[in-house]
Amino acid sequence: MIREGLRRLFAFYDEMYQAPYRRIERRAQRRRDDLFRLMVLSESLGVPNPAAFYTLELVPFMLEDFHEWHQRMGMEHSPLEGFRCC
Numbered sequence: 001m002i003r004e005g006l007r008r009l010f011a012f013y014d015e016m017y018q019a020p021y022r023r024i025e026r027r028a029q030r031r032r033d034d035l036f037r038l039m040v041l042s043e044s045l046g047v048p049n050p051a052a053f054y055t056l057e058l059v060p061f062m063l064e065d066f067h068e069w070h071q072r073m074g075m076e077h078s079p080l081e082g083f084r085c086c
Helices: 002-045 052-072
Strands: none
Touching (some): 002 052
8 A cells, every 4th residue: 555655656756757858859759750761761852872772671661651751841742753642
């Protein structure tokens, strides 16, 4: 009974400590995802990529949320010539 109360108290303080940093962590994770997406799709966007041979098989997985990504990057329409998502 006392252990349960202490566990809840520790969980409460842990939540109070971590809450302000969640937005920062989400923003950092989104930036890492955007950089990875740019590296995978760079050859399609016209940027030479020395690792294009290795990242080519990841392209189908990146196209699932491509529309959301290019709008967040400030591109109104798809920058890929053969791929229309809008």
